[in-house]
Amino acid sequence: MEKPHIAVVPSAGFTHLVPILEFSKRLLSLHPRFQVTCLIPSVGSSLSTSSQSYLQTLPPTIHPILLPPVSKEHVQAEQSLAVQIELSVTHSLPHIKQELSSLCSRARVVALVVDVFAHDALQFATEFNLLSYIYLPQAALILSWYLYSQELDEILFSENRDPEESIEIPGFVPMHSRDLPFQSRSSPGYRKFLERAEKFHLPDGVFVNSFHEMEASTINALRDEIRQKKRKTVVYPVGPITQSGFNGRENGSECLNWLDEQEPESVLYVSFGSGGTLSQDQLNELAFGLEQSGKKFLWVLRPPNNIASASYLGGEADDPMRFLPRGFLERTSKKQGLVVPLWAPQVQILGHSSTGGFVCHCGWNSVLESVTNGVPVIAWPLFAEQSMNAVILSDALKVAVRPKANDSRLVEREEIARVARELMDGKEGIEIRKRMKSLSIAAENAIKEDGPSTKTLAEVVATWK
Numbered sequence: 001m002e003k004p005h006i007a008v009v010p011s012a013g014f015t016h017l018v019p020i021l022e023f024s025k026r027l028l029s030l031h032p033r034f035q036v037t038c039l040i041p042s043v044g045s046s047l048s049t050s051s052q053s054y055l056q057t058l059p060p061t062i063h064p065i066l067l068p069p070v071s072k073e074h075v076q077a078e079q080s081l082a083v084q085i086e087l088s089v090t091h092s093l094p095h096i097k098q099e100l101s102s103l104c105s106r107a108r109v110v111a112l113v114v115d116v117f118a119h120d121a122l123q124f125a126t127e128f129n130l131l132s133y134i135y136l137p138q139a140a141l142i143l144s145w146y147l148y149s150q151e152l153d154e155i156l157f158s159e160n161r162d163p164e165e166s167i168e169i170p171g172f173v174p175m176h177s178r179d180l181p182f183q184s185r186s187s188p189g190y191r192k193f194l195e196r197a198e199k200f201h202l203p204d205g206v207f208v209n210s211f212h213e214m215e216a217s218t219i220n221a222l223r224d225e226i227r228q229k230k231r232k233t234v235v236y237p238v239g240p241i242t243q244s245g246f247n248g249r250e251n252g253s254e255c256l257n258w259l260d261e262q263e264p265e266s267v268l269y270v271s272f273g274s275g276g277t278l279s280q281d282q283l284n285e286l287a288f289g290l291e292q293s294g295k296k297f298l299w300v301l302r303p304p305n306n307i308a309s310a311s312y313l314g315g316e317a318d319d320p321m322r323f324l325p326r327g328f329l330e331r332t333s334k335k336q337g338l339v340v341p342l343w344a345p346q347v348q349i350l351g352h353s354s355t356g357g358f359v360c361h362c363g364w365n366s367v368l369e370s371v372t373n374g375v376p377v378i379a380w381p382l383f384a385e386q387s388m389n390a391v392i393l394s395d396a397l398k399v400a401v402r403p404k405a406n407d408s409r410l411v412e413r414e415e416i417a418r419v420a421r422e423l424m425d426g427k428e429g430i431e432i433r434k435r436m437k438s439l440s441i442a443a444e445n446a447i448k449e450d451g452p453s454t455k456t457l458a459e460v461v462a463t464w465k
């Protein structure tokens with residue numbers, strides 16, 4: 001008899017495709033009695049080359065179906081990247097419905113799992129009588145923030161509020177409101193964020209890519225609220241699920257060969273994810289700061305102020321090397337550091353024994369890749385929920401240092417050199433490194449056969465009849 005299907009809907013862009021497919025891979029490796037059909041939206045002329053190459057690596061029990069791409073004009077008018085990604089799904093709804101209908105007519109489908117930005121597709125769960133789930137490729141704290149958003153709205157934007165007063169999300173450490181992504185009700189994407197938060201009440205549960213030891217008090221607080229019937233959204237921590245080694249682009253051997261020549265844990269890896277960029281001034285400060293620190297570095301360089309969505313949604317990037325300060329490459333090249341343009345094999349770099357620290361924008365995938373490899377972090381959030389992730393690492397878990405910006409929000413070269421030295425050789429760095437190593441053991445245990453994340457997933461799957 002044919003294996004029952006799980007229908008999976010990612011949202012557009014490499015970073016929203018890979019996490020939900022890595023989740024699907026893990027699901028099928030633990031529960032091979034199912035197969036997955038993945039309905040993939042995209043923007044522009046076609047799927048990006050990296051996404052296409054990634055799809056080639058999938059096991060045969062995951063069936064990708066490429067939906068007709070949404071025209072760029074339909075999404076680009078929106079300022080917020082999250083909303084652009086969300087619209088890629090909204091405009092694909094007729095195709096998603098058509099494919100689901102065709103799948104349900106020829107096979108047994110037991111559940112629908114959608115990416116957080118593909119929540120519009122949840123409407124089909126009732127129509128096709130499917131159990132439904134959101135896959136949030138982020139921290140449990142982010143789920144808490146969504147669920148608590150109405151209460152937070154009243155607290156944050158009340159007239160008499162002291163902006164210095166910290167805010168408390170249930171179970172989490174007190175946090176400054178500047179670490180939340182929205183600073184006013186008129187911030188781009190805020191209204192859509194509140195609408196998205198409402199959707200978390202629809203599915204049968206939310207999978208988060210986190211694990212108990214990383215966010216114990218937040219997860220416990222979410223579960224207490226369910227027990228006390230204050231909320232009905234059930235949280236399932238199933239992580240850490242990280243990319244299993246797919247690189248997809250060039251620069252691989254250059255980085256790894258160079259790392260092979262370095263001392264153990266001596267290199268700071270510097271990267272701001274798939275779309276993060278710095279201003280030209282900030283890029284200069286980072287270059288001088290790395291140089292002044294005297295520490296070895298491997299820097300994945302992007303051109304300044306490149307629109308983040310260009311790389312998410314299939315745009316081309318400029319050559320970044322010409323934006324480095326004059327003479328920088330000549331002074332540092334190979335001896336102190338290696339600079340590679342645009343992309344590097346991050347998973348392999350973080351797993352290399354010479355890598356001893358990560359200047360990280362705190363995108364959640366990068367955070368988990370650092371945690372699973374036991375690499376301590378210099379937390380340098382740029383946009384989206386990254387500042388909240390930075391607070392998890394620096395304040396809650398104390399496995400990261402966070403450089404301070406000046407009044408113009410620039411992190412100056414002296415500060416960069418200071419945190420680099422502190423992390424790599426300082427007293428605080430030693431403690432941070434120890435804590436990160438024990439967190440990496442907890443991460444490994446979470447996904448072992450009898451680990452909490454494995455058991456949680458098994459409990460859910462047991463209900464799929």
Ligand SMILES: O=c1ccn([C@@H]2O[C@H](COP(=O)(O)OP(=O)(O)O[C@H]3O[C@H](CO)[C@@H](O)[C@H](O)[C@H]3O)[C@@H](O)[C@H]2O)c(=O)[nH]1
Pocket residue numbers: 015137138243247271272273274275276300342343344345346347362363364365366367369383384385386
């Ligand atoms: O040179 C590079 C740069 C990135 N990566 C990989 O690309 C992914 C990047 O993901 P992530 O660290 O999560 O960063 P973003 O691409 O910026 O992620 C977006 O999606 C995340 C998950 O929803 C959010 O946490 C972020 O805020 C949001 O910017 C990771 O797997 C990296 O290993 C590489 O392999 N090589």
